[in-house]
Amino acid sequence: MVELTQLMDNEVFMAFASYTTIVLSKMMFMSTATAFYRLTRKVFANPEDCAGFGKGENAKKYLRTDDRVERVRRAHLNDLENIVPFLGIGLLYSLSGPDLSTAILHFRLFVGARIYHTIAYLIPLPQPNRALAFFLGYGVTLSMAYRLLRSRLYL
Amino acid sequence: MVELTQLMDNEVFMAFASYTTIVLSKMMFMSTATAFYRLTRKVFANPEDCAGFGKGENAKKYLRTDDRVERVRRAHLNDLENIVPFLGIGLLYSLSGPDLSTAILHFRLFVGARIYHTIAYLIPLPQPNRALAFFLGYGVTLSMAYRLLRSRLYL
Amino acid sequence: MVELTQLMDNEVFMAFASYTTIVLSKMMFMSTATAFYRLTRKVFANPEDCAGFGKGENAKKYLRTDDRVERVRRAHLNDLENIVPFLGIGLLYSLSGPDLSTAILHFRLFVGARIYHTIAYLIPLPQPNRALAFFLGYGVTLSMAYRLLRSRLYL
Numbered sequence A, B, C: 001m002v003e004l005t006q007l008m009d010n011e012v013f014m015a016f017a018s019y020t021t022i023v024l025s026k027m028m029f030m031s032t033a034t035a036f037y038r039l040t041r042k043v044f045a046n047p048e049d050c051a052g053f054g055k056g057e058n059a060k061k062y063l064r065t066d067d068r069v070e071r072v073r074r075a076h077l078n079d080l081e082n083i084v085p086f087l088g089i090g091l092l093y094s095l096s097g098p099d100l101s102t103a104i105l106h107f108r109l110f111v112g113a114r115i116y117h118t119i120a121y122l123i124p125l126p127q128p129n130r131a132l133a134f135f136l137g138y139g140v141t142l143s144m145a146y147r148l149l150r151s152r153l154y155l
Helices: A005-009 A011-041 A047-053 A067-095 A100-122 A129-152 B011-041 B047-053 B067-095 B100-122 B129-152 C005-009 C011-041 C047-053 C067-095 C100-122 C129-152
Strands: none
Touching (some): A011 A100, A067 A100, A067 A129, A067 B067, A067 C011, A067 C067, A100 A129, A129 C011, B011 B067, B011 C129, C011 C067
16 A cells, blocks of 8 residues: 555645635535524425425425525535635645745635635625625635646646 | 556545545436436426427427426535535545545445435435435535544644 | 655646646636626626615615526536536546546547537527537546546445
8 A cells, every 4th residue: 555645744735635624614514504594494495304394285385485595505606616616726736836835825815715705695794895705715716727827737 | 757556556545536436427417317307398497408399489488497307406506515525525535544444434425325315305205314314424524524634734 | 845746747637737727717707707797787696786786675676687697607507517527537537547648638528518518508509509518528527437437446
């Protein structure tokens, strides 16, 4: 069995692993938030989910949409749309031998921006709080993509 | 050209590669299921998709939603929301040098939970079948995240 | 600090990194397209987003859906559903030591298919343009999954 610990001895890669795990755990929290609002507000998408709240037509009244649930779901989808590119581009960027402090700055800004984006979406804070958080995370990912393609383009 | 086969000689990494490929292929099957129900039930989201079923106003009647199609799409989105964290956290966990049998247990439980989740969603089975499958997969990913951060935190 | 540049000296891996960065950047462009149509058409999902266009009930009229915005969002979600499997399976396939020209053919076809899919979705082109682009990308990912499992299955 080959020792892979050398990959994890690389400081940029360890930092990427830590920040990625944090931002993905944050994204997973959105599932819990959706479940929490669905249960406390009795708002469901599937007939089998509200079978415990009544029989037949009585249960069907819980098959509805709710502003708060939809808001959490939009925040969750926005996370997916932005964290997937960070995951792919960030991994490849980490392996391309970037400067440690530059790489950590990228990771910190991205994770901070996504956490602030969630707060701004769920409270909600007035615009442009959420828009700025979105564009900061977006810009960080594009900056990593640019550095990666500039140094390692191979088509 | 550098030999990368050493990475694939690592048993944890090969197991991760196998289980990930299976669960991602399962997720891709959801696209086929959506296409199948859209075509057999004539339920479309885009005007150009139903142009073959009639002209003008006659075709527009197929621009509608359908319970079964929406159910498959919710199952697909739930897959995305859960498999993306598994992909990122699982990859980094696999590279952090975990015990082989512990790692394989994590991968098997996750893939089994997601396959059971899809079955419970599409049939559908009564709750809490789907909820338990969801929380099992969720717990496995969180367990990998915890082990990763405990051993390799670098902020 | 361990040198990781050996991973990036591998030509298949460098090609994967380049094509992945391009297709993820293309996916990120969909966010910008959504924002563009939301702002120019004044179509918003959140009350705080349209607060700048008027007070109270006057602003609420912009909380609506729009065919063009929904079309971009469907194209974006389809990207997510297809690029996530490519990201996971393609990474593991790249590390499994495939033939360079075969690997590059896979990457080129996938990236070309996804770019054509977006063009066919947004213009829109008549079917089966979009369907063929979808199935080409889908088939490329399945082909990589098959080659990976055939050579490296470990359950």
